[in-house]
Amino acid sequence: MLDGLVLYRRMAAASIAAQLRYPGTFVLQAAGNFVTTLLSFFGLWSLFHRFGSLGGWDIGMVAVLYGLVNVAFSVAETLGRGFEIFGGEFVKTGNFDRLLLRPRSTLLLLLGHELRLRPVGRFLQGAFVLAAGLHLSPHVGWATVWLIPWAVAGGAALFLGILIGQAALCFLTIEGLEVVNILTYGGVEAGQYPLPMFGRWLRRFLTWAVPIAGICYYPTLVMVRHADPLGMPMWFGAVSPALGFVFLGVMVWAWGRGVAGYVSSGS
Amino acid sequence: MTRRIGNGCALNVRGFEAHAAVFQKARDAAVRGSSGMIRGTVAIAVEDLRKVYHVREGGSWRGRTREITALDGISFSVAAGEIAGFIGPNGAGKSTAIKILSGILRPTSGIVRVGDLVPWQDRRAHVARIGVVFGQRTQLWWDLSVAEGLGLLRDIYGVDPERFARNRARLTEALDLGGIMDQSVRQLSLGQRMRAEIAAALLHDPEVLILDEPTIGLDAPSKLAVRAFVRDLRRERGTTVLLTTHDMHDIEALAERVIVIGHGRILTDSPFQDLRATTLSERILEADFVTEPPVLDLPHGATETMRDGRSVTITFDPRLVPAQVLVAQLSAVPGLDDLRIGRPAIEEIITRFYADHAT
Numbered sequence: 360m361l362d363g364l365v366l367y368r369r370m371a372a373a374s375i376a377a378q379l380r381y382p383g384t385f386v387l388q389a390a391g392n393f394v395t396t397l398l399s400f401f402g403l404w405s406l407f408h409r410f411g412s413l414g415g416w417d418i419g420m421v422a423v424l425y426g427l428v429n430v431a432f433s434v435a436e437t438l439g440r441g442f443e444i445f446g447g448e449f450v451k452t453g454n455f456d457r458l459l460l461r462p463r464s465t466l467l468l469l470l471g472h473e474l475r476l477r478p479v480g481r482f483l484q485g486a487f488v489l490a491a492g493l494h495l496s497p498h499v500g501w502a503t504v505w506l507i508p509w510a511v512a513g514g515a516a517l518f519l520g521i522l523i524g525q526a527a528l529c530f531l532t533i534e535g536l537e538v539v540n541i542l543t544y545g546g547v548e549a550g551q552y553p554l555p556m557f558g559r560w561l562r563r564f565l566t567w568a569v570p571i572a573g574i575c576y577y578p579t580l581v582m583v584r585h586a587d588p589l590g591m592p593m594w595f596g597a598v599s600p601a602l603g604f605v606f607l608g609v610m611v612w613a614w615g616r617g618v619a620g621y622v623s624s625g626s
Numbered sequence: 627m628t629r630r631i632g633n634g635c636a637l638n639v640r641g642f643e644a645h646a647a648v649f650q651k652a653r654d655a656a657v658r659g660s661s662g663m664i665r666g667t668v669a670i671a672v673e674d675l676r677k678v679y680h681v682r683e684g685g686s687w688r689g690r691t692r693e694i695t696a697l698d699g700i701s702f703s704v705a706a707g708e709i710a711g712f713i714g715p716n717g718a719g720k721s722t723a724i725k726i727l728s729g730i731l732r733p734t735s736g737i738v739r740v741g742d743l744v745p746w747q748d749r750r751a752h753v754a755r756i757g758v759v760f761g762q763r764t765q766l767w768w769d770l771s772v773a774e775g776l777g778l779l780r781d782i783y784g785v786d787p788e789r790f791a792r793n794r795a796r797l798t799e800a801l802d803l804g805g806i807m808d809q810s811v812r813q814l815s816l817g818q819r820m821r822a823e824i825a826a827a828l829l830h831d832p833e834v835l836i837l838d839e840p841t842i843g844l845d846a847p848s849k850l851a852v853r854a855f856v857r858d859l860r861r862e863r864g865t866t867v868l869l870t871t872h873d874m875h876d877i878e879a880l881a882e883r884v885i886v887i888g889h890g891r892i893l894t895d896s897p898f899q900d901l902r903a904t905t906l907s908e909r910i911l912e913a914d915f916v917t918e919p920p921v922l923d924l925p926h927g928a929t930e931t932m933r934d935g936r937s938v939t940i941t942f943d944p945r946l947v948p949a950q951v952l953v954a955q956l957s958a959v960p961g962l963d964d965l966r967i968g969r970p971a972i973e974e975i976i977t978r979f980y981a982d983h984a985t
Contacts, residue, residue: 366781373778377769459730461782462754623732
């Protein structure tokens, strides 16, 4: 385990060194990432600016939702790049064989494949919007101090789980399904809106199947001390980020099944 | 000794006793030494190995699946410290066998032991003990320098710093890597890269080295360097080498034993000299004349196979016509300038072998 962490640190350091070999490119990409993600917030902001609030939700709370989901996603994007490009760069080319020749878990090798720095743009603007949202909300509680890292960790686990699940699907479809982007980018979009704005089935899906509400909407309710109009008790928001880890666990299991299938069927 | 196994569980339970038996059998065979060498232990034991692929035809949803038998029950063993050539035409099943031996692929049935491990059952322990070089695929990182890549492999294989330093120094010298250590892999020539690949595969002192087309695309000096290195490796460290190649000169230079595979079966498994002798005992004689050569009256067992200007090529079987008889007879022909006797090219031997065994 410790040995694995040491190896991860070395692989990550090598990846960072490779990316910083061209610092100009990196700065431009990170800045571009910052600007494009910020633009999507202005869309949201203008909506609230025009209508004041949506269904009892003010701009402050929505900014907190937005900030949490983007920060969490940026962490997952940073860690999970190897899974994002898995179909095209490993399965299709046969390079996955190369990983199997190494006496390490394939998950660790793919996590270490690339520690991507570019999402730092999304991370910074997410953190900025999160701070602004908390500033604009009138009843922020002390629980926020530990809820933010807890929700971000759960969210990063959730999005990393989606990326791993997407990679596991590549064992079946070779190139990966664009459809899964509904869960990554679509998940980020969905997380930015208060849950009661969705229909019943979508609410269930976002709470229990792909628990984006668990890492975003429910913890936010606790932070801004706002009762859930759908009747979920307040304590749920303090434990619900764990759902992100449960989701990750299921996807890691699916990954193991995928690798076993690959090994027995051949490419 | 056919064993059809329905699922992995059955393989685990039933395979265990069978492994011991096969291993013993293979060990006996190795001690007897089909290659004429007496060695103690078996590095690789393969028994009735079978792999069937299920390939979907037509559309990915409605298509029917077809079974393709890549390996149709192959058995062989390689003694520790032996260099075995593993050859066959494209599509013969070589790659499938190599993948199974490397732990990348699980067979449909059959038994494999490399050292005392079953490759696909304990992949990580298995790959920690073998080195694999794929001629057409890099094990290093394109964006990193050779030195950085070797450093990462040290951590991946958990090689302790002292052993790493020793092995790195040894390999740097033997493979002449000094000048390219700080270059990124992307910038290396194919020959340089292959030398770096071989170093990368040997950092952790593997007991078995699998070389899959290690000289493909290399220029002549690089090929010679790779062959010389592999020979020294076997001599100095007793590493077992399994070599696949399409370059018969690799086989001639390195392998004392050749396993020929075709249509998923082993066509022959014999010392290289035997393969040459049994397949083709023919000799080639080339005679040059100062003028247009006359019509030659050749004895039974010798035939004129080509006439090109002032030179004549004669193919003969030395068991029917001893070379000196033929030479003596030709020396009497007026206008003879030069004579050369040789053996057919090795590619030709193998090509004929495939043709003879085609079903």
